[in-house]
Amino acid sequence: MSSKHSHNRKYQAAVSKLLSLADFERKSRANDPVDFHLQRIERLLSYLGNPHQEQKYIHVAGSKGKGSTSAMIAWALTENGYKTGLFTSPSIHKITERIRINGDQVSEIEFACLVDDLWPAVQRVQSDGDIGSVSVFELETAMAFYHFTNALTDISVIEVGLGGRLDSTNIIDPTISVITPISLDHTAILGNTLTEIATEKAGIIKPGVPVVTSPQPPEAINVFSTKAKQLGSELIKSEHAVKIKTKEDLDLDGTIVDFQIDTDLIRTHIKLLGDHQIDNARTAIATIYQLSSAGIGTVNSKTANGINKVEWPARNQLVTTSPFKIFVDGAHNDASAKVLKSSIEKIFPDRNRLIVVLGTVSGHNPTVVARELETLNPIFITTESRHPKSLSCSELAEAFEASKISIEGTYNNTLDAISHAKHIASKGDLIVGSGSLFVAAEIIEIEQNIKPELYPDIRLAQSPKSQK
Structure with missing residues (x-):
């Protein structure tokens, strides 16, 4: 049997093992109790030595644009020379897309090794018998943290799976929180109003941690402003922090935008199509700029080059x-x-x-x-x-x-x-x-x-x- 064939079989076995867990993304919740909490992910990570701790993170929630914005932030940081992790969902063509470093998705053999390495901890949580079984997304989240820590990433961008407050990713202490536009979505789980949904998304705002927001409906920004004030967190509205000076529409080649932040001009070619991607880029730039206060310096031209390189399939x-x-x-x-x-x-x-x-x-x-x-x-x-x-x-x-x-x-x-x-x-x-x-x-x-x-x-x- 060839090495390539052996690796592929190991990968397929790992995917099957992963998907044998409770999968709320792919299977109906109709016969499952509503059981969202952070206790399982906390215990799973504790059995792994808490690989998520002492790491730098950017945490991104939202109803729309959170994947594209996460990718723009990650690509910009990579272009600036930082070894950057990126965890997103769902995947488009292959499950390995969810875990990336410097834009490259984890390899099949790395993915298989991650599942195998973490599986004893998954079984240990289940055998405890008091908080249920680990879900697919919980294990994927732990795999990302474990992989990024072992790879010695400088910083990682973590996209929320669903909501925010009780999402498995909300176990981290981020350097910056980001909330992209809020809309009515997943109402059966998150609530039937923008205020209820925004309250769930606001769960990623942490005490003293700056939060960058995209343009929001009034109901949502009111929730975020109140939560940030309560927690002593600076709230940066991207539309106020980053101005659009000029735009050149290149039709199917995207848009060239001159952004201004303070006295700096940042010319960016956004190849992702649609005016909403301009807002996503503005949010990404506001986030990158805010990182300087945390000792993560960047060069505007490199940030622009990173955003220019982003490819994010199935979105416009x-x-x-x-x-x-x-x-x-x-x-x-x-x-x-x-x-x-x-x-x-x-x-x-x-x-x-x-x-x-x-x-x-x-x-x-x-x-x-x-x-x-x-x-x-x-x-x-x-x-x-x-x-x-x-x-x-x-x-x-x-x-x-x-x-x-x-x-x-x-x-x-x-x-x-x-x-x-x-x-x-x-x-x-x-x-x-x-x-x-x-x-x-x-x-x-x-x-x-x-x-x-x-x-x-x-x-x-x-x-x-x-x-x-």
Whole structure:
């Protein structure tokens, strides 16, 4: 057996072992008690020698843009010469994407070794019998901390998985906390109002630790301001700290922006598409600038170069231009759908028809994105992704029918859905894939011939199925 084949088998075994744990990201909570707390991650890390302690972190929460902002911060720090860890979720094509150093994802063999090295501690927590079993995300969080510590990173950027207050990542004492825009999302868990959701996100604000915020709804910024004041934490509003002096729209090549912070000008080429990425970059720059007071110095030109290098797939991504333009984005709620609509109108003003391939996962209303895009007169094709929580054909059809939104076709797999979209498309039409990051990811894989990483719990279409 070749060494490469042996390593791959070890990796697949490690992924299976990891996914054997409670996986709230991929499986329904319907039959599980609401059991969010920090006791398990605290105990797991204690059994590992608390690898998260005595490290420098930037902690990033938010409803929108937290992944892109985290990546911009991490790439900027890497460009400035710091060995920088980055922990994000969900992954787009491969689970190793979640743990990176200097932009490079952990290798398959490193991933497998991390699972194996930490597994005795996982079993020890379970055998304790008093706080339940470690979840997938808890173990992934511990793996990231363990890996970054062993690799001697200078600083690590940690993206919150869900919420903030009770998220597994909220075990760290960060150098800076960051909160990107808040919107109504995961309402069944975080609350039904912006104030309730902001209160959960504000849980990452720590005593005396500066917090940088992106532009926020009034309800959210009021919560953050109050919490920061209570804890003696400086609150830096990125839109006040970093001014936009000039913008040059380069269409599909992104935007060149001159930012000003104090008396410094920072010219940045943001290749990620959409006006919201300008706000994300501004938040990243405000965060980087704030680090100087913690002894982490940076050079503006290097920060700009780092942001310029960021690639963050499935977020306003142009996948292909021939024979049709195919554009994907993981928009799944009303706020992100508004951003998607704005991006379509601005980036593709001369499009002919708009064909939308849309699918979502349970917990999100599929018609929210559809209703937001309706004024663009789209043709809707619905699909199921491989994700085990994906809404089925019948669930999607029922939701659209109840909202009186017509569907051109419904498919139980993304390959058939995107194939139908291309079949009915004409020159000048725009095909958009959205509703979830998982649909966006599958379209990228199909169009760019990326081999998907398949897990035991995925939903595979047994045979092509269409309802028209």
